[in-house]
Structure formats: structure tokens, C-alpha cells
Amino acid sequence: MPESLADQVLPLIRTKERDLWEYGRSNEQGRRMLEGLDILEEAAAQISKPHPPYPAEEVFDVAHRALNSAVRVLARADDSAGIIGDAVRGLLALHPQLAPHGRMKGAKLKDWFIKFHDGPGGYFFELDPVQYQESLGKNGLEKIREHFTGPEAEDNSRRVYFSQRFAVLDRDPEAILVTHLRDRKVPAWYEDAARVLAEIGEYDRAIEIAHDGYTHGGSPWQQDDCAQYYLTLVAEHQPERLREETFNVVTLLPTARTASQYLELVEDSEKDAARAEMEQVLAQHPRECALFRIEHRDDDLATLRYVDAHLNGEQDMREVLAERLFPTEPAIATQVFLDRIADRLVKAESKRYRPAARGFVKLIKRARKAEAPEALEVIDKFVAGLRQKYSNRPKLMQALDEQGL
16 A cells, blocks of 8 residues: 555654754754655645645645644754755745645634744744635634734734735735835835735836835945846836836946846847947946956956956956966966965965965966966966075975975
8 A cells, every 4th residue: 555645744854853953963854854845746736637646635734734843843953054944945835835725724724824923933934824815715814914913913023024915915005115115215125015016916116116226225235136126027017128227227236247237138239339338337346347347358368457457356356367368378377376376375374385386286287288388487487486485484395395396
């Protein structure tokens, strides 16, 4: 007789393990829970097909029991890696999808919904009444609204969350703005409001609010995130305006990412002019300009010179360019790689010396393989300079001698 769905899933979710505070044991439990989630998701996917292996009611019952067990496991585990949390989030996504198929509806589901927030699950997560509206029914939803947003509600952060979600459930744009924008001081709140307006199909209003958010001022990275969502909305719902609005965004918030997006929108015949225009827009932001040039300019040597002239401490960026330059300019590229080793040797620590010497050897092998005598000459001069500069470091001299340098 084949195993029931519960017999397959629940032993993977539940555990009597007492040492889940240990990182490794917690991760192993999380991986088992993800296996159980995979089985449940596969069973759920079969429900709508002819002759599913498990009745929909049974799939919900197992998912419900698994979720209740999973949050208890999470509450006593060191989930620093987030693996158990990922499993719980998967179950949380599955549960409302399956709820219409279960026996737990109306008042019973309402009681469980409220109890979830009073138990360990509520410490980590909040359920979404919008996702459960079909299963809760009108009376269940009103009881939940009263419990979490009424005069007797004690948890203010939870009151805010449920006020926001019930504004969505009511499909009330004005209530959405009141609950999400708050004091209108933070760009991220504008993005949140725009996303929720889009959720109820108010796309023009969402575009308007996202525009207000990215032009509002405040945290630059929040402005940029809001601008990216704004462009996503424009692309989906007002595509004829996308090029113009992308230019407006990059002008106000000059970043390599948005400049690249603009370049993708222009015709091939306009690429060169648009590239130059974007470099001009980014000119007062050297790092963004350098990132843009790395992606869109063919002249890597000129870009390297730009980085050296305008930026300090961008060795990773320099090495990206050096890798691309090595076939045609091996000496210049090798000097960039040597600069990394030189930086590591500024501080006199003997543990750095042997890795540095091995780094020289790798560069020598690469130069020989490429048949680049000019690169070998750069390395020889560099090592000679090191020997002279750090002659008072016997352990460094020893490390170089050991590698025949």
C-alpha cells in the first residue's frame, strides 16, 4: 500500500531534535523541510488535473498540519541561514491557495488565522486576509478586521499592516494612500503604495504615485528603487512613454543601470550619440560613469585611464578592465594585477608574503603562456623594486627567494 501524503511530508517537517540551536543541525532540518515542501507543491499542482493522486481536501489538511509544525520548529532553531524560514514561507504561500479545498472555512479558519498571530508563527510572519478572502467569507473577514484594526487592537505595527491589507481588500485607492504613504516622507512608502495600487488594477494612479516617490527626495537608494518600479509600470502600461521617462529618471538620478536601460531603448543608428549623451549625464558621478563605460564602451584602455584619473580604491573595477585588456595590452594589464599585490604588502605582515610570491609566479606563467615578454619585464622590474623598498623585511626576501624571484 503506498504511503499517504501525510506519511511522506510530515516526518520531513517535524522533528524531535533538541539541538536545532546548532547551525549545522538547523540547516539539515531546513533541507528536509524543503523536501517536504517539494512533495506538497507537487501534490497541489496535480489537484486540477484529471485523477489527481491525492484529493484536494487531503492536500490542504497535510499542508495545514505541516505549516503549524513548521513554525514551531522555526521558533526553536538557529535559522541564521534562512533555510527553515524558506520552507515556512513556501508553506505560507501554499496554504491560502489550498484553503478553499479544505474543511476549515469561515469561523474555524478565522479562529486559526487569529491564533496564528498569537503563537510562534506571528512572531515571524503575518498572514494576508486578501489571500484568504474566499475561504474566510464576509463574516470571517469582518471579525479579523475588528480584531486587528478595531479599538481593542493592541499591536500598533500589526494594526498598520492589517489596515493596509484591508484597504486592498476593499479596493479603495484613497484608503491605500492613507495607510501606505503615512506622512509621505519616505520614497519606499510611495513604492509600496504604487505596488498595491497596481495590485488592484489602478495602474495610472500607481504610475503617478511611483513618479511622486522617485522625485520626492530622501534616501537615494530608495529613490532609485522607486524609479525602477516606476519604469516597470510605464513599460507595462504606457510603453509609448518609456524612452522619455527613462531619460527623465537618469537625468534626475544618474546611475549606470538606468543609463544602460536608456541606451537599450534607442535605435541602433542613435546608439553612439545616446552613449555620449549618457556619459555626459553621468559625468558628475565618476563611479557610475565608469560602470557605464565598462559595459558600453569598446575602448577598455581609455576606460582604465578614466578610472585611474577619477577614482581611487576601485581595484576590482580596474581588474575587470585588465582582464579584457590582457590579450592586446599585456604589460598594462599585468601592472594592474601587480597593484593588487603591492597593496597587500604595504602592511608588514609575514603571513602575506608567501601568497604574494605565489601571485607573482602565477602572473609570470600567464605572461609566458601569452608569449608577452613586455609583461615579464614589468614583473621583473616590480619585484626588483620590492626587494629594494622592503630590504628590511627578511621574511619577504625569503618568500621571494623560495619562488626563485
